[in-house]
Amino acid sequence: MRAYDIIRKKRDGKILNAEEINYLIQGFTRGEVPDYQMAAWAMAVCCRGMDPVETVNLTRSMVASGETIDLSAIPGIKVDKHSTGGVGDTTTLVLAPLIAAAGGRMAKMSGRGLGHTGGTLDKFEAIPGFQVTLTRDEFTETVQRVGAAVVGQSGNLVPADKQLYALRDVTATVESIPLIASSVMSKKIAAGADAIVLDVKAGQGAFVKDVDQAFALAHILVEIGKQMGRETVALVTSMHQPLGKAIGNALEVMEAVETLRGAGPADLRELCLALGALLLVLSKVVQTEAEGRSRLEQLLGSGAGLTKLQEMVKAQKGNPQALEDWSLLPQAQKVVMVRSPLSGYVQEIKAEEMGFASTLLGAGRETKDSVVDLAVGIVLNKKVGDPVEAGEPLAFLHVNHPGRLEIVQQKVQSAFQLAREPVPVPPLIYGIVGIN
Ligand code: URA
Ligand code: CA
Numbered sequence: 001m002r003a004y005d006i007i008r009k010k011r012d013g014k015i016l017n018a019e020e021i022n023y024l025i026q027g028f029t030r031g032e033v034p035d036y037q038m039a040a041w042a043m044a045v046c047c048r049g050m051d052p053v054e055t056v057n058l059t060r061s062m063v064a065s066g067e068t069i070d071l072s073a074i075p076g077i078k079v080d081k082h083s084t085g086g087v088g089d090t091t092t093l094v095l096a097p098l099i100a101a102a103g104g105r106m107a108k109m110s111g112r113g114l115g116h117t118g119g120t121l122d123k124f125e126a127i128p129g130f131q132v133t134l135t136r137d138e139f140t141e142t143v144q145r146v147g148a149a150v151v152g153q154s155g156n157l158v159p160a161d162k163q164l165y166a167l168r169d170v171t172a173t174v175e176s177i178p179l180i181a182s183s184v185m186s187k188k189i190a191a192g193a194d195a196i197v198l199d200v201k202a203g204q205g206a207f208v209k210d211v212d213q214a215f216a217l218a219h220i221l222v223e224i225g226k227q228m229g230r231e232t233v234a235l236v237t238s239m240h241q242p243l244g245k246a247i248g249n250a251l252e253v254m255e256a257v258e259t260l261r262g263a264g265p266a267d268l269r270e271l272c273l274a275l276g277a278l279l280l281v282l283s284k285v286v287q288t289e290a291e292g293r294s295r296l297e298q299l300l301g302s303g304a305g306l307t308k309l310q311e312m313v314k315a316q317k318g319n320p321q322a323l324e325d326w327s328l329l330p331q332a333q334k335v336v337m338v339r340s341p342l343s344g345y346v347q348e349i350k351a352e353e354m355g356f357a358s359t360l361l362g363a364g365r366e367t368k369d370s371v372v373d374l375a376v377g378i379v380l381n382k383k384v385g386d387p388v389e390a391g392e393p394l395a396f397l398h399v400n401h402p403g404r405l406e407i408v409q410q411k412v413q414s415a416f417q418l419a420r421e422p423v424p425v426p427p428l429i430y431g432i433v434g435i436n
Contacts, residue, residue, distance in 0.1 A: 015050075015053075018060075021061050022061045039173070059186050059189070062183075065158060066190065077194045078105045080188055081095055081197045086239050087355040090246065094259045097260065098272065098299055099279050106149075108149065109152070110151070114364070115365075121150070122372050123253060126253050126330055131316050132316070148308070149316065153191075157190045165183060177217050184221060188225075189228055195230060200214050200217055201237055201239040202236055203240040237271060237429050242349060245379055245383070247378045247380075255268065259272065262301050276293075277292030334399045334402070335398055340416070344388060344419055348416075350415040354411075360408050360411070361373070361404070363377040375398065376399060
């Protein structure tokens with residue numbers, strides 16, 4: 001077999017068999033297939049696509065490129081939740097403790113922020129002392145005892161994806177449904193959960209902007225899960241504005257705590273209830289989504305979710321007091337208002353622009369090695385549908401280094417698209433894929 005022939009076959013729009021895909025993926029992981037051939041192949045896939053069988057075979061081969069995690073020592077169904085990448089997405093900080101408090105088991109491997117999207121690990125690390133590196137035994141023990149743990153990727157999970165993603169990132173081949181689907185699912189499957197709930201984002205702030213395309217992605221993600229023996233359900237949700245109001249690490253910890261107290265922004269709460277209800281159904285803690293929802297509402301009302309987050313924080317060596325006393329969280333030196341130039345109604349808040357603005361403040365990474373400032377970020381004062389008067393604050397910037405302040409102010413102001421007339425609020429959840 002030759003990489004050349006496989007590239008040519010895909011270039012000509014033909015279907016690759018499992019052996020061909022495996023030859024390429026394993027050869028690439030071992031360093032035998034060079035980057036330039038792999039990049040050419042990724043571009044061929046981008047242009048020609050892959051059918052579901054090819055996409056499942058690609059995922060299988062990627063999982064086989066490295067280690068996999070065995071969670072079978074933990075009794076019961078282990079669930080995982082994953083978003084395809086959003087801005088201000090604070091759901092894991094709310095859901096992990098809620099699911100654990102409801103009696104489920106959430107063994108979560110999370111990532112760091114890169115580009116305009118934030119990362120759950122950075123958010124947890126805003127809690128002083130919180131450790132995202134646990135040994136395998138500590139991880140298993142914590143999930144068993146507390147019900148949830150959140151850690152960074154350890155070991156050599158899906159090295160094929162690490163290498164391939166780095167190439168895709170610089171060759172304009174990220175936006176391919178089969179490549180995104182195999183990238184996401186290979187990592188979820190290698191991480192060992194029995195059941196997976198996916199939040200497929202659609203909109204300006206997402207990898208997949210178009211709602212129909214997001215549904216296509218959701219369908220193939222669910223199909224891969226099914227073919228590989230993991231129960232998988234996907235929600236297609238809106239990224240036509242950042243989720244909740246806070247964007248930035250410590251700011252999102254506060255927002256998660258507010259939500260666990262039964263308050264918090266309406267959209268964040270609603271998405272947590274929808275994803276959480278599915279997680280509880282897949283965990284077999286409840287029979288129906290409606291039952292799951294009411295269980296979660298109880299836990300939000302009673303504060304049991306917050307108590308569980310404190311327990312999780314303690315178990316991972318963080319200071320649980322920081323969840324009650326904000327002065328123990330990283331604080332920015334200055335808060336700066338961004339005012340509206342016009343009166344009108346908020347039509348859209350470009351999430352990608354907001355993500356970049358928050359990265360410019362230091363809340364995200366411009367490169368893999370950037371150091372994140374956990375204190376800084378943006379708090380929205382207006383959401384889509386809200387009326388706004390000229391001169392009213394649209395958002396508050398939490399700032400440590402005023403160097404780029406002017407650019408950030410401009411970016412945030414222009415991310416708000418205003419209309420003269422009232423605008424209908426678009427749906428938060430477009431639909432669900434994979435539940436009977
Ligand atoms: N997230 C991933 O993990 N992989 C992709 O390809 C895109 C989003
Ligand atoms: Ca948020």
